Amino acid sequence: MNFDKLKGFRDFLPKEMKARKEVFERIEKVVQKYGFRELDTPSLEPLELYRIKSGEELLEQTYSFEDKGGRNVTLIPEQTPTRARLVASKKSLNKPVKWYSTSKRWRYERPQKGRLREFYQTDIDIFGADTVEADAEILTVLVEIMDELEVLDSVNILVNDRRVMENILNHLKISESNYEEVLDIIDDKEKVTRDKFVKQLKELGIDSNIAKLIDKITEVSGTFNEALSEVNKLLETFNDVKVVKKEVTSRLNKLESVLESNGIEYQVVLDFSIVRGLEYYTGLVFEVFDKKGDLRAICGGGRYNNLVELFGGNSVSAIGFAIGDAVIEELMRREGVWPDETLNTDVYVLPVSSDVKEKTSEIASKLREEGLLVETDLKGRNVSSQLKYANSIGARKVLILGENDLEKGKITLKDMDSGEERLISLEDITDKIIEEL
Amino acid sequence: MNFDKLKGFRDFLPKEMKARKEVFERIEKVVQKYGFRELDTPSLEPLELYRIKSGEELLEQTYSFEDKGGRNVTLIPEQTPTRARLVASKKSLNKPVKWYSTSKRWRYERPQKGRLREFYQTDIDIFGADTVEADAEILTVLVEIMDELEVLDSVNILVNDRRVMENILNHLKISESNYEEVLDIIDDKEKVTRDKFVKQLKELGIDSNIAKLIDKITEVSGTFNEALSEVNKLLETFNDVKVVKKEVTSRLNKLESVLESNGIEYQVVLDFSIVRGLEYYTGLVFEVFDKKGDLRAICGGGRYNNLVELFGGNSVSAIGFAIGDAVIEELMRREGVWPDETLNTDVYVLPVSSDVKEKTSEIASKLREEGLLVETDLKGRNVSSQLKYANSIGARKVLILGENDLEKGKITLKDMDSGEERLISLEDITDKIIEEL
Numbered sequence: 023m024n025f026d027k028l029k030g031f032r033d034f035l036p037k038e039m040k041a042r043k044e045v046f047e048r049i050e051k052v053v054q055k056y057g058f059r060e061l062d063t064p065s066l067e068p069l070e071l072y073r074i075k076s077g078e079e080l081l082e083q084t085y086s087f088e089d090k091g092g093r094n095v096t097l098i099p100e101q102t103p104t105r106a107r108l109v110a111s112k113k114s115l116n117k118p119v120k121w122y123s124t125s126k127r128w129r130y131e132r133p134q135k136g137r138l139r140e141f142y143q144t145d146i147d148i149f150g151a152d153t154v155e156a157d158a159e160i161l162t163v164l165v166e167i168m169d170e171l172e173v174l175d176s177v178n179i180l181v182n183d184r185r186v187m188e189n190i191l192n193h194l195k196i197s198e199s200n201y202e203e204v205l206d207i208i209d210d211k212e213k214v215t216r217d218k219f220v221k222q223l224k225e226l227g228i229d230s231n232i233a234k235l236i237d238k239i240t241e242v243s244g245t246f247n248e249a250l251s252e253v254n255k256l257l258e259t260f261n262d263v264k265v266v267k268k269e270v271t272s273r274l275n276k277l278e279s280v281l282e283s284n285g286i287e288y289q290v291v292l293d294f295s296i297v298r299g300l301e302y303y304t305g306l307v308f309e310v311f312d313k314k315g316d317l318r319a320i321c322g323g324g325r326y327n328n329l330v331e332l333f334g335g336n337s338v339s340a341i342g343f344a345i346g347d348a349v350i351e352e353l354m355r356r357e358g359v360w361p362d363e364t365l366n367t368d369v370y371v372l373p374v375s376s377d378v379k380e381k382t383s384e385i386a387s388k389l390r391e392e393g394l395l396v397e398t399d400l401k402g403r404n405v406s407s408q409l410k411y412a413n414s415i416g417a418r419k420v421l422i423l424g425e426n427d428l429e430k431g432k433i434t435l436k437d438m439d440s441g442e443e444r445l446i447s448l449e450d451i452t453d454k455i456i457e458e459l
Numbered sequence: 460m461n462f463d464k465l466k467g468f469r470d471f472l473p474k475e476m477k478a479r480k481e482v483f484e485r486i487e488k489v490v491q492k493y494g495f496r497e498l499d500t501p502s503l504e505p506l507e508l509y510r511i512k513s514g515e516e517l518l519e520q521t522y523s524f525e526d527k528g529g530r531n532v533t534l535i536p537e538q539t540p541t542r543a544r545l546v547a548s549k550k551s552l553n554k555p556v557k558w559y560s561t562s563k564r565w566r567y568e569r570p571q572k573g574r575l576r577e578f579y580q581t582d583i584d585i586f587g588a589d590t591v592e593a594d595a596e597i598l599t600v601l602v603e604i605m606d607e608l609e610v611l612d613s614v615n616i617l618v619n620d621r622r623v624m625e626n627i628l629n630h631l632k633i634s635e636s637n638y639e640e641v642l643d644i645i646d647d648k649e650k651v652t653r654d655k656f657v658k659q660l661k662e663l664g665i666d667s668n669i670a671k672l673i674d675k676i677t678e679v680s681g682t683f684n685e686a687l688s689e690v691n692k693l694l695e696t697f698n699d700v701k702v703v704k705k706e707v708t709s710r711l712n713k714l715e716s717v718l719e720s721n722g723i724e725y726q727v728v729l730d731f732s733i734v735r736g737l738e739y740y741t742g743l744v745f746e747v748f749d750k751k752g753d754l755r756a757i758c759g760g761g762r763y764n765n766l767v768e769l770f771g772g773n774s775v776s777a778i779g780f781a782i783g784d785a786v787i788e789e790l791m792r793r794e795g796v797w798p799d800e801t802l803n804t805d806v807y808v809l810p811v812s813s814d815v816k817e818k819t820s821e822i823a824s825k826l827r828e829e830g831l832l833v834e835t836d837l838k839g840r841n842v843s844s845q846l847k848y849a850n851s852i853g854a855r856k857v858l859i860l861g862e863n864d865l866e867k868g869k870i871t872l873k874d875m876d877s878g879e880e881r882l883i884s885l886e887d888i889t890d891k892i893i894e895e896l
Binding site: 036054059067090093115130397398401402 | 462476541555720832
């Protein structure tokens with residue numbers, strides 16, 4: 023019989039877990055400093071919850087089924103709808119609500135590099151604060167996470183405001199019913215040639231010159247001031263009017279200055295090709311890409327001020343982002359900054375024979391009381407097998423208990439790094455070990 | 460439209476999460492000291508994996524379904540089969556393998572007190588060490604966990620060796636084909652009267668005197684020596700032979716002495732009614748009960764030396780147990796030792812007006828660099844709303860930034876416990892706060 027795990031699912035043995043745990047903890051350390059609080063929600067939800075925002079494509083990719091009580095349910099492909107449900111239903115929540123969670127998500131897609139059927143995702147959101155300070159805090163956290171994971175120099179953090187592009191489309195007299203399709207084409211621009219991109223726009227009935235202009239605009243990328251003035255210049259050549267609305271540009275400029283006050287020295291780039299596919303974004307949008315360009319997007323997010331309302335709540339603004347575990351792991355491994363995967367053990371207590379088992383237990387127990395990670399023999403093995411095992415669990419010190427030594431109140435302390443062994447007094451063990459670890 | 464979560468599933472808001480996280484971390488702190496290492500495995504597995512050991516009742520209670528590729532899959536109701544698969548397939552794993560994991564499990568049962576459809580469970584196992592030292596280590600960890608959760612005095616930890624009862628049944632000439640049914644009746648003894656218990660045994664065709672004797676034996680509970688000799692005495696009156704096999708009794712006696720060397724002062728009780736329902740246990744079995752008796756079993760486990768083999772591996776011995784999150788929470792709440800659910804924040808930085816926002820960001824950012832948990836205004840609120848918010852997040856200190864004070868290089872430091880406010884110099888902020896927190 024075949025007992026393999028399912029395709030696109032993963033087992034993590036302790037060595038791998040240790041590194042992954044460290045990555046998750048480093049992310050949490052950053053978000054916790056900003057007052058984001060951990061949330062936990064069901065892994066299985068009514069499928070209905072996803073019809074609101076996710077669109078048919080996502081629904082097709084869910085692990086959904088009818089449960090034994092006839093309910094249509096799904097393993098969660100994302101946590102945002104659940105959060106919107108919570109914010110909508112718990113009106114007494116003190117705003118801003120700042121939540122994070124690192125937990126499992128599931129998508130029924132063809133497993134491939136960077137895309138799995140079961141994966142972890144960290145979601146970070148602020149609900150109920152529609153200010154540029156909230157936008158800046160989210161981006162600041164994102165930059166700090168990349169820094170904490172030692173990949174900040176390996177990525178581009180690109181932002182835009184969806185409304186800029188909507189203003190431009192409006193100004194270019196593109197029919198509002200075409201907006202979503204145009205934005206989808208822009209969202210996928212990196213996947214096609216520029217000619218193909220222009221062709222796709224023309225197929226929507228957009229005039230050739232305007233399609234070419236949209237192509238040029240979506241190539242603009244740079245510091246906030248530069249990029250904004252470049253886009254305005256492109257639009258001027260078209261019909262001599264500055265169209266990027268003052269309210270939006272001033273918010274983008276302010277965002278840049280708040281990021282600076284927040285101590286962010288990294289250059290976040292304004293890039294007009296960033297629009298995000300999902301229709302529910304209402305303002306700032308951003309994505310993080312690997313600079314070398316051989317990996318999928320590392321992270322994406324934005325402002326979505328209309329979502330909570332759809333779940334039956336009052337209007338509550340929201341901004342947030344998500345980082346999956348697969349692509350960041352690929353990036354960190356490629357950059358050589360994935361955490362060490364060797365196990366650690368403080369002390370292995372080694373009984374030379376079964377006569378000293380009682381003393382072995384006592385010493386191990388005393389050392390554990392000091393909070394040390396201590397293993398001892400559970401298999402009745404000989405000395406060399408035990409030393410081999412101690413080595414495999416990364417023991418730093420081995421205490422060797424022989425009957426003769428014990429009678430003299432002595433014990434051998436072996437340092438596993440240097441290989442050095444020396445006899446010490448029984449009563450000194452704890453002090454000596456704590457001192458040397 | 461109804462967006463409620465599913466019945467038997469839970470949302471944990473940050474305050475609840477904080478307490479739960481603390482409980483999980485306390486459990487992990489204990490197991491880590493003994494060298495148990497964290498494992499993570501899929502939440503969805505082929506249903507086949509559970510046919511091996513779980514029996515039809517459990518299969519009926521799974522969230523199982525056919526995935527979009529036609530595979531029969533299930534949300535995991537337990538992690539033991541997955542672990543057995545791993546140990547069976549990864550023959551190079553260094554033994555003993557000592558694994559723990561706190562993660563979600565799902566069962567499609569009627570939700571009721573202490574029983575949910577989605578719950579967390581901590582599983583702790585040792586594979587590849589069939590010694591009394593391994594038995595003792597597992598029990599020691601269990602006792603320490605109960606102690607760490609401050610419920611040790613509120614529970615009974617009852618152990619038995621399945622082979623003792625099998626020896627007795629054999630001695631009483633009960634047909635081997637009846638063993639499982641008899642053990643199931645014993646396992647459920649606490650749910651019925653003693654008369655009913657005897658009646659159930661007689662219905663299996665067991666002689667009335669023997670049924671009454673089994674009733675008496677399964678009432679025996681006490682220290683290891685007392686309980687063993689009492690059972691032997693009961694059997695002697697029956698036909699004058701000591702039947703509890705020497706090998707098993709000597710292991711039980713040794714277990715008690717190793718527990719003592721391990722520093723366990725708590726009295727683990729030998730109780731002949733503990734047999735565990737599942738047929739795969741092969742030796743030591745144990746359960747933890749609330750002393751007051753109004754809660755379900757808190758934890759259960761035992762030795763299951765034949766399981767890995769069933770998954771296609773070599774014979775690998777195993778012992779372990781599981782603690783679910785629901786009953787332990789009920790117990791801890793009842794005993795008043797459930798962790799505090801208030802949020803903590805080190806500092807809230809409060810801008811009196813928007814003119815001082817830049818300075819606010821700078822100060823917040825400087826304090827976060829020191830690793831402090833710092834929140835600030837994201838909503839452009841007035842002073843009293845901000846103080847209310849600061850209070851709701853448990854801020855210990857509030858730094859109040861006013862334009863006039865700032866011009867003089869001053870800032871107000873408010874202590875939220877005492878309510879005391881005083882002016883301090885801008886450059887002293889970090890030192891003063893770190894000193895006072």
